[in-house]
Amino acid sequence: MDLLIHSPLSRSSPSLSPFLFNSKNTTLNPVFHSLNFDSRNFQIKLLVSRQNHQLIRAQVSDQIVNDDGFVLEDVPHLTNFLPDLPSYPNPLQKSQAYAIVKKTFVSSEDSVAQNIVVQKDTPRGVHFRRAGPREKVYFKSDEVRACIVTCGGLCPGINTVIREIVCGLNYMYGVDNILGIEGGYKGFYSRNTTTLTPKVVNDIHKRGGTFLCTSRGGHDTNKIVDNIQDRGINQVYIIGGDGTQRGAALIYKEVEKRGLPIAVAGIPKTIDNDIAVIDKSFGFDTAVEEAQRAINAAHVEAESVENGVGIVKLMGRYSGFIAMFATLASRDVDCCLIPESPFYLEGRGGLFDFIEQRLKENGHMVIVVAEGAGQEYVAQNMPGVDEKDASGNRLLLDIGLWLTQKIKDHFSKVRKMTINMKYIDPTYMIRAIPSNASDNIYCTLLAQSAVHGAMAGYTGFTVGPVNSRHAYIPIARVTEATNTVKLTDRMWARLLASTNQPSFLNSSDVLQNDITGAINSMNSNSI
Numbered sequence: 001m002d003l004l005i006h007s008p009l010s011r012s013s014p015s016l017s018p019f020l021f022n023s024k025n026t027t028l029n030p031v032f033h034s035l036n037f038d039s040r041n042f043q044i045k046l047l048v049s050r051q052n053h054q055l056i057r058a059q060v061s062d063q064i065v066n067d068d069g070f071v072l073e074d075v076p077h078l079t080n081f082l083p084d085l086p087s088y089p090n091p092l093q094k095s096q097a098y099a100i101v102k103k104t105f106v107s108s109e110d111s112v113a114q115n116i117v118v119q120k121d122t123p124r125g126v127h128f129r130r131a132g133p134r135e136k137v138y139f140k141s142d143e144v145r146a147c148i149v150t151c152g153g154l155c156p157g158i159n160t161v162i163r164e165i166v167c168g169l170n171y172m173y174g175v176d177n178i179l180g181i182e183g184g185y186k187g188f189y190s191r192n193t194t195t196l197t198p199k200v201v202n203d204i205h206k207r208g209g210t211f212l213c214t215s216r217g218g219h220d221t222n223k224i225v226d227n228i229q230d231r232g233i234n235q236v237y238i239i240g241g242d243g244t245q246r247g248a249a250l251i252y253k254e255v256e257k258r259g260l261p262i263a264v265a266g267i268p269k270t271i272d273n274d275i276a277v278i279d280k281s282f283g284f285d286t287a288v289e290e291a292q293r294a295i296n297a298a299h300v301e302a303e304s305v306e307n308g309v310g311i312v313k314l315m316g317r318y319s320g321f322i323a324m325f326a327t328l329a330s331r332d333v334d335c336c337l338i339p340e341s342p343f344y345l346e347g348r349g350g351l352f353d354f355i356e357q358r359l360k361e362n363g364h365m366v367i368v369v370a371e372g373a374g375q376e377y378v379a380q381n382m383p384g385v386d387e388k389d390a391s392g393n394r395l396l397l398d399i400g401l402w403l404t405q406k407i408k409d410h411f412s413k414v415r416k417m418t419i420n421m422k423y424i425d426p427t428y429m430i431r432a433i434p435s436n437a438s439d440n441i442y443c444t445l446l447a448q449s450a451v452h453g454a455m456a457g458y459t460g461f462t463v464g465p466v467n468s469r470h471a472y473i474p475i476a477r478v479t480e481a482t483n484t485v486k487l488t489d490r491m492w493a494r495l496l497a498s499t500n501q502p503s504f505l506n507s508s509d510v511l512q513n514d515i516t517g518a519i520n521s522m523n524s525n526s527i
């Protein structure tokens, strides 16, 4: 086999081109081989026909594996499919802001470790390319035509990210041609664009929501890329959750297929903190802080009456992070229910028992329930209801109202006890607010990292902090698994220890969760 391989050290972006010999055959057998090159070990995927054992395709993966078990999960670069793309000195060299910075540019050797708790003899493990400005850029500033789009649900801080992309492009790289795509993915082909300048976005970080509006559904890859091409856009910044990032990966793939010099950068956004690999998502801290107001209110109401039971429903479709962290922060919560942890109502060790016990001890109690918790119970009362939103996400049944009613019925009808129920549903209030100070700083770093990455010619990447260091992460790594609360991790144990609530689990449940959790957590960090 005659492979032409670029040295990873020969340019600032060491990711390697896929070598396509024949991609028509569909019955392929992937075989992995290793190749030593420049004292590094690359993985080569050989795709061989099952019928005649002929080599169909050989592909050098974006993983670089060293002898000491160092793995670099690299992101694509425009030169992977446009090897002759010219590069230019980074204008930051002359920037006042970076004039006295010791090391203005991130070295192509810098990487961020996914796991930082290691044992002496274990392999060095998975790393991601460190985010930041590179010595060379692959765009001339006056030739950049960038666009920004926001998709999916709201989240505190979206406007800060928009603002900082615009200001970062303009102040750091002298780019003044930036378009806002309105109304999410479908806005590419159904709405007019808006011109974004530092002046236009100056104040938007003080507002909640998204200055560009958002939507679900409507991702049509071809129509979107046609539109990007027609408008002469060459940098696409896509802010959104897991669904949005999947859409971004498709856009990047289509751009690559058409051989276009367009950088596609994803900025992960999710109030649920359900995106894998990154430490946590922006706006999450703000949402947890806002949730305290609802929990406080529930607590004040519940403790001011006889047998007061306060229930607060918080967001979290499949991941109970908001509920878990809001509970840990508050100290007023007696019980936290999340989608990852099954619970039951009746019998010994059940929720009803626990409520009665806390009412006897304290005269009141507060429950925080994540919206995705106990869906299977609510579904039993509402058979046949299975609605989806425009993006295909299952619409959740209302666990808050269901739980409120069940508790009321149990105490009035079965226990003949009078309880005072106070149900608070602040669902949208915690995500419709502007981001707090620390999220604003986080958003600024995300935006600037995305800008540096796109200017440096990286594409098909998501940016985010991994163990507090910002990194460029292949999009597939953040979409292939959902970040969920691991019941077997210490954080959930900390919560149980803090509330002293029942775990509602027996050992076989824990084992099952361990297996599922282990699969899910292969790519996710726990906070």
Ligand SMILES: Nc1ncnc2c1ncn2[C@@H]1O[C@H](COP(=O)(O)OP(=O)(O)OP(=O)(O)O)[C@@H](O)[C@H]1O
Pocket (backbone or CB within 6 Å): 151, 152, 153, 154, 184, 185, 186, 215, 216, 217, 218, 219, 240, 241, 242, 243, 244, 245, 246, 247, 248, 250, 269, 270, 271, 272, 390, 391, 393
């Ligand atoms: N698998 C997919 N492929 C292409 N596009 C997708 C995919 N999943 C979702 N999208 C598109 O991404 C956009 C946002 O998706 P979605 O509504 O699921 O929100 P999200 O990005 O996951 O954010 P969040 O869940 O935090 O609200 C929608 O326009 C949707 O059409």
Ligand SMILES: O=P(O)(O)OC[C@H]1O[C@](O)(CO)[C@@H](O)[C@@H]1O
Pocket (backbone or CB within 6 Å): 152, 153, 154, 216, 241, 270, 271, 272, 315, 316, 317, 371, 389, 396, 431
């Ligand atoms: O904005 P919508 O479409 O009502 O969706 C609400 C959902 O979005 C999320 O906030 C995720 O963005 C979930 O927590 C919630 O279930």
Ligand SMILES: [Mg+2]
Pocket (backbone or CB within 6 Å): 152, 241, 242, 243
């Ligand atoms: Mg989502």
